[in-house]
Amino acid sequence: xxxxxxxxxxxxxxxxxxxxxxxxxxxxxxxxxxxxxxxxxxxxxxxxxxxxxxxxxxxxxxxxxxxxxxxxxxxxxxxxxxxxxxxxxxxxxxxxxxxxxxxxxxxxxxxxxxxxxxxxxxxxxxxxxxxxxxxxxxxxxxxxxxxxxxxxxxxxxxxxxxxxxxxxxxxxxxxxxxxxxxxxxxxxxxxxxxxxxxxxxxxxxxxxxxxxxxxxxxxxxxxxxxxxxxxxxxxxxxxxxxxxxxxxxxxxxxxxxxxxxxxxxxxxxxxxxxxxxxxxxxxxxxxxxxxxxxxxxxxxxxxxxxxxxxxxxxxxxxxxxxxxxxxxxxxxxxxxxxxxxxxxxxxxxxxxxxxxxxxxxxxxxxxxxxxxxxxxxxxxxxxx
Numbered sequence: 001x002x003x004x005x006x007x008x009x010x011x012x013x014x015x016x017x018x019x020x021x022x023x024x025x026x027x028x029x030x031x032x033x034x035x036x037x038x039x040x041x042x043x044x045x046x047x048x049x050x051x052x053x054x055x056x057x058x059x060x061x062x063x064x065x066x067x068x069x070x071x072x073x074x075x076x077x078x079x080x081x082x083x084x085x086x087x088x089x090x091x092x093x094x095x096x097x098x099x100x101x102x103x104x105x106x107x108x109x110x111x112x113x114x115x116x117x118x119x120x121x122x123x124x125x126x127x128x129x130x131x132x133x134x135x136x137x138x139x140x141x142x143x144x145x146x147x148x149x150x151x152x153x154x155x156x157x158x159x160x161x162x163x164x165x166x167x168x169x170x171x172x173x174x175x176x177x178x179x180x181x182x183x184x185x186x187x188x189x190x191x192x193x194x195x196x197x198x199x200x201x202x203x204x205x206x207x208x209x210x211x212x213x214x215x216x217x218x219x220x221x222x223x224x225x226x227x228x229x230x231x232x233x234x235x236x237x238x239x240x241x242x243x244x245x246x247x248x249x250x251x252x253x254x255x256x257x258x259x260x261x262x263x264x265x266x267x268x269x270x271x272x273x274x275x276x277x278x279x280x281x282x283x284x285x286x287x288x289x290x291x292x293x294x295x296x297x298x299x300x301x302x303x304x305x306x307x308x309x310x311x312x313x314x315x316x317x318x319x320x321x322x323x324x325x326x327x328x329x330x331x332x333x334x335x336x337x338x339x340x341x342x343x344x345x346x347x348x349x350x351x352x353x354x355x356x357x358x359x360x361x362x363x364x365x366x367x368x369x370x371x372x373x374x375x376x377x378x379x380x381x382x383x384x
Contacts, residue, residue, distance in 0.1 A: 010376060011137040013283050016130060016353045020282065036346045036376045038305075041179075041323040041365045045242040045297070050282040058275035068271030070262065072100035076277040079284040080126070080250050081234075086222065087212075096255035097228075098267040099262060100280075102235040102247030102272060103369035104209060106265075109135045111205060111232065111251070114264045115170060116141040123172035125156070126182075126355030127180055143171065147357055150328070154183035154257060158192055166190065166200050175207040177215060179352050180363045182320025190221040195232035204231045207247075210322035212240035212291050228254050239323055241283045248280045297321075301366045304373035308348075311377060312336065312384055314362060325364045326351070333360050337384075344379040 011017075012098050017040045048142045058064055070076070077094035084090045092098055101107045108131050116122060118140040122134045126145040136143045146161060156174075162283070174193060176185035185208075197204040204221065211218035221231050232253035238244035251261060305325045309316050314327030329336055337350040349365070351358030368376075 008138050008140060012134045020347070021325050023188050030151050031345065033345060035341070036367060036372060036379070038351045038364050038376060040349045041239070042244050042367050043239060043242040043323070044367050047241055047243045047246070048283050048286050051241070051243070051279040054130065055275050055279040057083055058278045060230070064274040068274050068277070070266040070271055072272065073216060073274065073277050074217045075281050076100055077282040083174040083284045084220065084252065088223055091221050091223045092252055097252055097258060099248050099251050099258050100277070101120070101249035101251060101274060103238065103247035103267060104207070104234040105131060105278060107234045107249060108207070109134060109138065109252045110261060110264045110268070111135060112139045112141070114260045115203060122362035123169060123202070125173060125175065127255060127351065128173065128355055129175060129179055130353060145355065148178070148181065149357060154178050154181040155189055162195065166202070169200065171203045171205055172197065173207065177210040177321035178224065180324055180351065180358065181326045182317065182319045182324060184215065184319070184324045187219060187224070190224045190369060193221060194227045194231060195225045198341070199307065203231065206231060206233045208233050209236040209239050211321050212294070214295055215321045216295070220261045222252060232257055237280060237283055240294070241286070243283060246276060248276060298366050298369055301368065301373065304370045305366060308364060308380060311380060323366050325366065326361055328361050330360050333362055337362055340380055343383040346376045346379055
């Protein structure tokens with residue numbers, strides 16, 4: 001190229017699933033039967049019909065195709081506030097404490113850009129969502145990983161955290177129900193995180209997109225008294241409403257945090273397509289029956305995924321939550337994943353991509369029909 005890339009770009013790689021999907025496409029070009037992809041957690045179901053109908057009808061109208069407000073339409077902000085009040089028991093001011101996002105993934109980078117200077121420290125979980133790491137690196141922040149271990153229920157070891165040198169730590173990423181492990185959120189955990197953040201002056205960034213999946217009692221860290229002093233929460237319609245490709249999310253935080261966040265976000269886009277926002281309002285209005293039906297489906301899929309882990313000898317929790325099944329197979333986890341991919345034509349995510357503490361694990365996405373899991377198991381039985 002005619003110029004050299006920015007130094008910050010050398011600190012990250014192309015996203016793992018982007019690279020892997022390219023490889024799978026290349027493999028499919030040489031195969032008679034396509035590879036069964038049980039990797040990324042991309043919901044395959046339909047969004048609520050009311051959301052689809054609203055998107056289609058509103059897109060036909062004039063006056064909705066122009067730039068939109070950077071802060072989102074009032075109806076969407078109110079819908080997010082009503083959603084939090086109804087399901088999490090959290091009262092939010094839709095005018096000052098909510099910012100709609102083009103998917104919550106962008107919120108991770110924008111939040112990092114808004115609050116991390118070069119050399120600032122940020123606590124990142126291991127295992128954890130790789131975007132927490134890449135966003136910190138792009139900001140030239142100093143990452144400090146904190147361990148999540150199976151024998152601790154995949155929760156932070158607060159005694160170990162207290163013994164760390166926390167000088168200069170500004171942010172801490174958390175994610176419950178946890179991805180990739182499926183460890184559930186608890187009020188006790190959230191209370192400990194709020195206490196930790198308040199005492200040490202650390203912004204606790206809780207990523208909460210899985211709270212409705214295989215869970216009948218969703219909770220938010222913002223329901224803890226005093227949480228608004230030190231916490232932000234990211235949320236999304238991607239998982240719980242089958243709307244991953246629509247890219248609709250939100251961040252909830254104190255007004256001063258939202259104001260700083262908006263300084264960065266308003267430089268990066270020109271608002272969300274109005275029909276998408278109106279459709280999101282309809283999705284957020286869904287009642288408990290929507291989530292009950294969704295979880296009935298995921299429970300059936302989970303049983304089918306468990307049969308795969310049972311066959312390869314993986315150890316897993318039967319009470320985990322979220323879109324994935326996380327199983328321990330030992331030091332050969334990456335080799336097992338490769339063998340299953342190249343010999344059986346089934347892709348199961350190796351846990352090493354989530355950090356050192358995931359290196360002995362595999363992760364199966366539940367985003368496929370039961371029949372697909374059955375076909376995957378049949379293929380795997382032929383080689384293992």
